Amino acid sequence: MTALALAAVTLGLIAGLIALRFFPRAKSARKSRSAQHDTATRDALTGLPNRQQFEEHLARLVQRADRHQRRLALLFINLDGFKPINEALGLAGGDAMLRVIGERMMTLARPGDIAAHVGGDEFLMLLDGNPGKAEASDMARRLLAGLAQSCEIGGRDVAVSGSIGIAMYPEDGALSKLMAHADAAMNASKRTGGSTYCFFEPRMVEGAREQVELLRDLRRAIEQGELELYYQPKIHAPSGQITGVEALMRWHHPKRGMVGPMVFIPIAERFGLIGALGNWVIEDACRQIREWRDEGLRMRVAINLSVQQLRQPDLVKRITDALQRHRVEPGLLTCEFTESAAMDDAQATLRVIEQLSGAGVHLSIDDFGTGYSSLSYLRRLPAHELKIDGSFVQDLETSSDARAIVDAVVKLAQALGRKVVAEGVETEEQQRILRSLGCHELQGYLFAKPMSAKALALWAMNNDGPRDLNFRASLFSDTVPQTLQ
DSSP states (O other): OOHHHHHHHHHHHHHHHHHHHHHHHHHHHHHHHHHHHHHHHBOTTTOSBOHHHHHHHHHHHHHHHHHHTOOEEEEEEEEETHHHHHHHHHHHHHHHHHHHHHHHHHHHOOTTOEEEEEETTEEEEEEOSSOOHHHHHHHHHHHHHHHHSOEEETTEEEOOEEEEEEEEETTTOOHHHHHHHHHHHHHHHHHTTSSEEEEOOHHHHHHHHHHHHHHHHHHHHHHHTOEEEEEEEEEETTTOOEEEEEEEEEEEETTTEEEOHHHHHHHHHHTTOHHHHHHHHHHHHHHHHHHHHHTTBOOOEEEEOOHHHHHOTTHHHHHHHHHHHTTOOGGGEEEEEEHHHHHTTHHHHHHHHHHHHHTTOEEEEEEETSSOOOHHHHHHSOOSEEEEOHHHHHTTTTOHHHHHHHHHHHHHHHHHTOEEEEEOOOSHHHHHHHHHHTOSEEESTTTOOOBOHHHHHHHHHHTTOOBGGGOOGGGGOSSOOGGGO
16 A cells, blocks of 8 residues: 555544544534524424514515515414413413414414414414415414314313404515504404404504503603592492492593593503502502591592502502501501402412401402402402402393302302402392392492592582491491391
């Protein structure tokens, strides 16, 4: 063998040894890079593309659609009612539900379509292949039908519905606006009650602009004193006397006039202002309790606590500080919270509620019967009263089921030593039925609409309100009066 040949063989052997030594590392490195790419572009829960990868696919397909003058359809899917289901099933159960939905979307997607999970209860689907509105509608209906199918999770049959917004490319805007327009259409679907789909229309953007303007105005309203609490009386069912009031927000907008909470509360919740509004309510309610007391009117005032407030680490201190600052007895303030709010991070919420109870604050579970709380959890909640949702009261005269539910709630409350308040009372017959079933307090338009503090004081005095001179302690007792047991 020549020296040249020997050198070649030697180099080959060395190269082989190097390859044998380092190839596993190179292969491992490629696997690692691949895994990192999957982690960066795939949703870990469902295995679907995440927002980043979906946006990359969307940009690429838009470029191709432009070249070939073809259309695309973007479907924005938001699950209806997923939050209470997630609260009832727990985090693991909610995740299992999302995985099932992800699998169904992959099954429904056609070749070339792209489904993605972009976070929380939101999914996207991009239809390729030059779809028209008919194809987009067909896919939306198939998705809604797929969502509606129940599945067993944690031993329970569970189903959700969805709200879908559809934006067509290119007619509904450029790439930069397409997803926002599909989102706007989805919100329009949700406003109609959910479980449906809507195509994007330009007026939906006008609605979004209006929301932005209202948000800006709402921030100003909190700072400049445009908000006011109105008060709706609660009536002691057997005697007809006023026992307290519920505080409800109103907004005196300088241009729009009186704006109700159904308009601005959802905006505050969506854009993170609900905490500031809630803090304002706590302060103003305590101020009003003291002002009424100084005028000789002893009145318990109920305020509503949102999920976001119950998560605030300083909520209890904020409430107790306001009570002390205005020299108000804690028992004259009622904090109402819904079943769903109580189930949001149940253990942490229970601690907050226990602290409020320990501070002497009156507690009420609002909209009772519409949530998913268990009886064992309900028993642990130190609430003084259960407030029956108005939807059951509305159907009392025509539905035996509604009457049976109210009867069951009253019996449950009596067994647990809680009072029952029925809201939404509008007719004499509803009042008669509720009294016969043993409800302790009633609230609704039959007795009075929400009114200003000054009007409420006059109304209470004219309706034998609880003045200091003839104040009946039993009306504010946390125990059920003997006549009602």
